[in-house]
Amino acid sequence: MTEQNETIDLLRNSAAGFAKFDGKRIRGWRANAPGFDRAHWRQMAEQGWLSILVPEAEGGLGLGVEAASAVAGELGRACAPEPFVMAGILAPALLAQATNTALKAELLPAVLAGETVVSLAWQPATGGLSPDATEITAKRQAGQIILSGEARFVSPAQADGYMVLAREQGGLLLAWVPADSLGDSLVEEAGPDGIPSGRLRLSDLRLPETAVLMSGNRVAEAVQTALDQALIVQSAELCGLMQRSLDMTLDYLKTRQQFGVAIGSFQALQHRSVDLFIQQELARHATAAAIQKAEAGASGAALSQAASSAKARAAEAGMLIGTQAIQLHGAIGFTDEYDLGLYVNRTMRLAASLGNAAEHRRRFDDLSEGA
Amino acid sequence: MSFHYGVTQERDWNALSDTEFRQILRAEFEAHYPAELRYAPRRLRWHENKDWYLRMAEKGWIAPNWPVEYGGMGLSAAKLLIFQEEVERWGIGRYQDHGTLMLGPVLLRWGTEEQRRQYLPDVLACKAIWCQGYSEPGSGSDLASLKTKAVREGDEFVITGQKIWTTLAQDATHMFVLVRTDFEAKKQEGISFLLVDLAQKGVTVRPIRDMAGHEEFCEVFLDEVRTPVSNLVGELNKGWTVAKSLLGFERIHVGSPKMPEYGLTVLEKLARARGLWADPVFREKYGALKLDVAHLSDAYNHFTGIVVRGEALGQDISWLKVWATETFQRIADLVVDTAGPFAAINGELEIAGTRIDVLASFYKARPPTIYGGSNEIQRNILAQQVLGLPRK
């Protein structure tokens, strides 16, 4: 076993040990800001999970999406509410690439320690998948930047600060916007899993020019790469969610009795279960293949295509398994008390965020057309 | 070993790198396989492709899956996969290859040295063409209920009954059959595996025309057909075990993404010819199928990895067949849909300067979900043996 495989196994095992399903905890955070447990988040940071994609030179672990996916799969199985992909993978990976070294030196250690939670604000209301789609604009004036425009689906909504992707003359820039500078320009929109997303509406927000994390040619590529890595890790989390959902369903089919027999002995339900199993396996292999490509150094369009391949399947399979799991449970599956609902709601959020199955099928098709 | 089974191999194929091996295969296939037989829309008959297979026999390439000492190429699992990939890539049509695919492995596992010496050299030389006599009119999925009976008379078995759906029996010289030899025992325990020479009185082979208009399978009537007792393979009444042991490598083969991949290229060609390539409704469906095939391929690579590492495949391999064959059907169905009025024309036709056979993939896609254990049977197996759901 290589050293890297060993590290990944260690991470997976520590994640499996740490991330135990806890329905009471999950339900408890649903109505409570920020929707997840900051103490829990710090513990995740202590295990190094927020540092996985960050290069060693930047104080991270310098590992790849394989390691991140191993952790995400376990978090998915446990239905953990923590925003691992968005704030633990996407944000640190992007922040680590910032060219404003002074600001990075101030922020990154706190982010990796789980003290500072950061969200990326970029996606427009159209839900566009490319960094170029941002509808926030930036102007530079007398040592200041002035930001205006709207970003939706900011997740987690309640963060200590936001990396805002904006368009300025001649290109994109990424700005650091501390939460306390926002006033009432961020409103929350409830998520199916009880964790809100943010809607950011900026009009002439002025910040010192030192808030620019990076600008110029490299921004689009850096954001795109971080998004694609996040998509692969998110697919792994979806795999964990769907595996538990299907396992719960199979257990139920084996124990629930109707007409004097276990309902799992009915052939209609057996065949449907097999079709769900096939989707679960496809998602697992599609995600593993994307991980392999990323680890082999795929970049640019090839990485985007691998990410879309994984996310398209994971989102589709996750939603299919979730909705069918409800049906196969009968009424109990539709209750809030039964744990399945937590899984389906979490799946719904992840399936829809950063592009759903249909959007990624389209992106995959567009990208292979170009290839 | 003194007995000589077939041609001596010109080299140790497994010692070559994968790339070298592929190049050698490609050079041979591309130079010598008749262009007009590539990607044939139906199973070819022996008179159509026998020149090619006699050439393969002479080269010693007829049995890539057999050990070298028995006249095969002795390929490792990895090299065997490459061989199959290259055959499929070049669109080389199968002959009635049950002799190399099934009989050989059966005799190597269960047969006596006498049986091997008697039968394998002719299989290697393509002098004997074998077909598989399992299914009967009353016994398909419930194969163990089969009724064709064999009664011992002196040194012979006398066989009476009917086999059906026997692929290319009209080209075959021999048949391996499952017969009932004990009527008292539980159904799986009264079955034996026999080798039968078809060139004898009492054998009637009647081709059955399929819905595509081809004659690829047959009825085989057996009326007091005789075979020596020495043609019993394995023990008496243990034929079920013999037949079951075959389900190894082929199960991964039916899960190969090559047919669906080929289907996608037909679909693209057709959509372009019909001016639908950029149509968003078409693209939505095409994009979904493209990912279905891509993920089939991801999974196939996972399973072939297991084989190449020499590990055992689990029961879960069954899902690959289900997914591969049903994906091919969905592609074929979209081909028909995309063809519009051209789906009312059979055979190769011309659309806007492109030559294409619209219905070939539609017909080709039907049988794989039926044979090799129907997809419903595969789902039963998966549900009960992989997912652990209770039997009725």
Ligand SMILES: Cc1cc2nc3c(=O)[nH]c(=O)nc-3n(C[C@H](O)[C@H](O)[C@H](O)COP(=O)(O)OP(=O)(O)OC[C@H]3O[C@@H](n4cnc5c(N)ncnc54)[C@H](O)[C@@H]3O)c2cc1C
């Ligand atoms: C092109 C082709 C070539 C063939 N070549 C050969 C050959 O060379 N030699 C040979 O011996 N046979 C051959 N077969 C036969 C093949 O093995 C049988 O068709 C297969 O075993 C199914 O049997 P059946 O056709 O009698 O269908 P049946 O078993 O009658 O099935 C009819 C339908 O009922 C379903 N069904 C049956 N049982 C169950 C169950 N328990 N649960 C749910 N659904 C069920 C089936 O899935 C199918 O949809 C060939 C078939 C085809 C199509």
